[in-house]
Structures are given as C-alpha cells and as structure tokens.
Amino acid sequence: DTAVSQTPKYLVTQMGNDKSIKCEQNLGHDTMYWYKQDSKKFLKIMFSYNNKELIINETVPNRFSPKSPDKAHLNLHINSLELGDSAVYFCASSQYGIEREYTGELFFGEGSRLTVL
Amino acid sequence: AQSVAQPEDQVNVAEGNPLTVKCTYSVSGNPYLFWYVQYPNRGLQFLLKYITGDNLVKGSYGFEAEFNKSQTSFHLKKPSALVSDSALYFCAVTHETGANNLFFGTGTRLTVIP
Numbered sequence: 274d275t276a277v278s279q280t281p282k283y284l285v286t287q288m289g290n291d292k293s294i295k296c297e298q299n300l301g302h303d304t305m306y307w308y309k310q311d312s313k314k315f316l317k318i319m320f321s322y323n324n325k326e327l328i329i330n331e332t333v334p335n336r337f338s339p340k341s342p343d344k345a346h347l348n349l350h351i352n353s354l355e356l357g358d359s360a361v362y363f364c365a366s367s368q369y370g371i372e373r374e375y376t377g378e379l380f381f382g383e384g385s386r387l388t389v390l
Numbered sequence: 391a392q393s394v395a396q397p398e399d400q401v402n403v404a405e406g407n408p409l410t411v412k413c414t415y416s417v418s419g420n421p422y423l424f425w426y427v428q429y430p431n432r433g434l435q436f437l438l439k440y441i442t443g444d445n446l447v448k449g450s451y452g453f454e455a456e457f458n459k460s461q462t463s464f465h466l467k468k469p470s471a472l473v474s475d476s477a478l479y480f481c482a483v484t485h486e487t488g489a490n491n492l493f494f495g496t497g498t499r500l501t502v503i504p
Contacts, residue, residue: 277433314478316434316494329491363433377422377441377484379492381433 276300277382279364285388286354293350294385296364304328305347306379307339308363316363322347323369354389361386392417394483394495402501403471411466411498413481423464424482424492425455434480440464451475471502 277298286292298305306329307319320339321329327339336352347364364382393416403409415421422441426434438449440457448454455466464481481495 314428314497316480316497318491318493321491365433377424377439377492378436379426379434381435383431383433 275382277364277366277380279362279382279385281385282383283386283388285390287390288354288356290354291350291352292354292387293348294362294364294387296347296349296382298345298364298366298380300366300368300380301345302366302368302380303344304367304369305341305344306365306367307347307349308365308381310361310363310384312360320347320349351387354387356389359387359389392483392485392493394481394493396479396481396495396498398498399496400499400501402503404503405473406470409468409471409475409500409502411479411481411500413464413466413495414462415464415481415483416462417483417485419485421457421462421464422484423455423457425449425453425464425466426480426482426494428478428480428497430477437466437479471500473502473504476500476502 279296304323306321310316319333322341324344325341338350341347361384363384365379367379395414424439425437428434438447440447445457453468478497478499480497482492484492
C-alpha cells in the first residue's frame with residue numbers, strides 16, 4: 274500500500290499547455306506539501322497545507338495553483354507551462370504531534386517528472 | 391533566514407570503511423535538523439532527526455549524526471559503508487517557529503566502491 278502516491282509519474286507536454294498533478298496520502302497526516310526538484314537536484318518547497326488550509330506559499334509564479342479538497346489530497350495545477358517548469362515535483366506529508374509539536378518526518382511520494390517541450 | 395550547506399557534491403568511500411557526509415547550517419532560534427536519502431528515481435526517505443536531547447542521534451540503516459552547536463554542524467556518519475548505501479543524501483533544517491518549512495541542502499552523492 275503506497276503511503277504517498279502521485280499521478281502521473283511522467284508528464285511530457287508543450288509550452289503553453291495547462292497540466293495537473295495529483296497527490297494522495299493514506300497515512301492520516303494533517304499536513305501536505307509540494308516540493309520542486311530541479312535538474313541539479315536542488316529541492317525547494319513550493320506550498321504547504323495543514324488541514325486543507327494553505328500555510329506556506331513560497332515565491333512561486335501564480336501560474337501554479339495548489340488545491341486541497343480534503344486533508345488526504347493535494348493537487349497542483351500549472352497554467353501556461355514554460356520550459357523552466359521542467360522538473361520533478363514531489364508531494365509529501367507529515368503529522369504534527371498531539372501537543373502540536375513538530376515531529377519533522379516527511380513522507381515523500383516518488384515524484385512526477387514534468388518535461389516541457 | 392535559514393540555510394544549509396553540504397560542501398561536498400560527491401563523496402567516495404570503499405566498502406567497509408567509515409563514511410562521513412558533511413552538513414553545516416544557519417538558522418535563527420533552535421534548529422531542527424534532518425537527514426534524508428534519495429535513491430535513483432525515488433522520493434526522499436527520512437533517515438534521522440535532531441530536535442532536542444542527545445547530540446548523537448541514531449537513525450535507519452545504521453546511520454547516525456552528531457549535532458554540534460558550536461560548529462553549527464550535523465554531519466552524517468556510518469561506521470562501515472555498504473555498496474547499497476550509494477545514493478543522494480540531503481541535509482535539511484528548520485526551526486521551532488517555522489517548523490513546517492523544511493529547507494534542504496543541495497545534496498551529496500555518496501558512492502561506495504566495492
């Protein structure tokens with residue numbers, strides 16, 4: 274049973290198109306994230322949701338729009354794709370402790386490799 | 391602002407030898423420190439963390455790391471490397487008031503030579 278699953282795993286598309294990546298976690302976690310990993314393997318947070326509420330929104334073009342229909346799902350929609358959007362996008366989840374302490378461990382999906390031509 | 395430095399892009403070590411992957415950090419407030427490993431075409435996997443308590447933390451697969459506050463370091467170590475340890479290793483940092491925003495280093499590729 275996959276804990277954090279992303280679809281699609283590979284996505285090849287033309288510049289200017291709109292695409293979505295879906296993410297689901299079955300761990301019962303309350304927090305989900307999108308990270309972007311570029312060709313040099315540099316990993317940067319894009320968004321974070323806690324119980325469906327957006328809590329982190331890094332400096333990301335507004336062509337990127339996350340949506341969390343419930344706390345087990347976090348989707349990423351990208352409008353007007355550009356060459357520079359080519360990367361691997363990772364979804365992750367984590368859980369705050371009972372006393373709201375940060376437990377720190379992120380569970381990552383296997384990534385969605387986006388190639389913009 | 392928080393930052394993580396992994397000064398070595400690549401570390402090579404012979405199988406059976408001890409390994410060290412270096413990490414230094416900068417953060418305001420108390421640091422929360424993590425190591426993750428990424429195998430080819432896979433997501434990152436949590437190895438170990440330091441949040442509070444003992445400076446030496448033990449994690450998965452025989453790895454350990456030592457928090458050194460004076461040197462602002464959190465180096466990853468293993469006494470005896472295995473070929474299967476070959477992977478990309480990421481150090482990450484956050485702090486208690488910004489705990490949700492994990493900031494990753496640029497990664498170190500570890501190659502264990504048989």
